[in-house]
Amino acid sequence: MLIDMDDILCRFSHYQLIFYIRVFVQVFSGAQKCKHTTSKLSQVYHCTGCGTFALHPLGVLKTNEKNSKLVKFGIPTGPPVSHRCEHCGHPHHIGGPIWSGPLHSPDFVQEVLDTASEKLCTFKRIQGVLSVIKEELLDVPLYYALEKLSGTIHVETPPMMSIRSAILNAGYKVSFTHMNRTSIKTDAPANVIWDIMRCWEKEHPIAKKRLIENTPAYNILAKQLEKDYSFAAHPAANPESKKLGFLRFQANPLPHWGPGTRATAMVGENKIKKSKRNQGKRKREASQESSDANQD
Known part of the structure; x- marks a missing residue:
């Protein structure tokens, strides 16, 4: 959504508009605003x-050292990776462009949290999701x-x-994302993440028969540890939203929610699928009608 909006706004950079897409979007005009777009994609x-x-x-964007208001726009060199992944030796897929700028405003999220009423039926959901986003x-x-x-790595x-x-003890930042309860959002480089996983595998070794040559697991675990990482509990590892029980x-909205099993029917003592039972149903009915007519 952000990319599409940004594309439209760049075409009409001389206007100041407000779009309505379930949210209010304030648009700032100016050619310089359009130039900032490339740094966000x-x-x-x-x-x-x-999967790295x-x-x-x-x-x-390059900021002038003497005057921070002066910004120079440039084109980056690249690509940032080699032909093969440095971690497992496999090739890459190329996708995008995606929006790589900030996804939300912390001040706005906090304002919604402060103004949300507990009388709302969905207050607990609003409180929980926005707390994770914040x-x-x-x-x-x-x-x-x-x-x-x-x-x-089969560990x-x-x-x-x-x-x-482990990530915090190594000096990096980490958070969840509201998209996934098992998410790891961090500024740690990929080599640190895989080094931490190698440390974990060292403490919880896998069966050697699972390591097949030239597979991602084999290539990743074949590398030597760059350093030992501590898995000791860090004070900031448990986020406030979890401590407060949000x-x-x-x-899921209801027990057993989601796609159910295929419909079945009891035929004698055997349970068969309705689709199988109904195969040739019209022919059998036509044959039965013809037989009844002949008897008459």
Whole structure:
């Protein structure tokens, strides 16, 4: 949505408009605003093996050291990755451009939290989701899923607090995202993330028979550890929204919610699918009608 809106606004940069797409969007005019667009859009290089991603912005901003108001717009060099993934040796898919700028305004999110009434039926959901959004890292557009990191190297999935603590103990920032309860949104580079996973595998080794040559797991675990990471609990690993017991990730609306099983029918003592029972139904009915007519 942000990319489409930004594209439309750049075409009409001399106007100051307000669009209505379930939210109010304030538009600022000026050619310079359009030039900032390229720094907020990025191509994504996504590894087909381990899922590691790298962003390549369409444009860069260079601020004058003497006068911070003077900004020079440039085109970046690249790509940011080689032909093969440095972690697992597999090729990349290229996607995008995606919006790589901030996704929300912390001040606006806080204002909504302050003004939301507890009388609303959905207050707990609003409170939980917005609290997670407020805790998200603004300068990190994408995230990892913990179970996918573990699945790539076939290792036992570590507790979320342990991984978050390891990242924080290494001096990096980390947060959840409201999109996924097992998300890891961090400014730590990919080599640090995989090094932490190697540390975890060292403490929880996998069966050697699962390591097949030239697979992502084999290539990642074959590398030596750059350093040892501590999984000791970090004070900031547990976010405030979780400590306060907010409804951070929405539950299914009803028990057993979602697609059900195929309809079945009892035929004698056997349970068969209705679709199978109804095969040739019209022919059988026509045959029965013909038989009844002949008897008459």
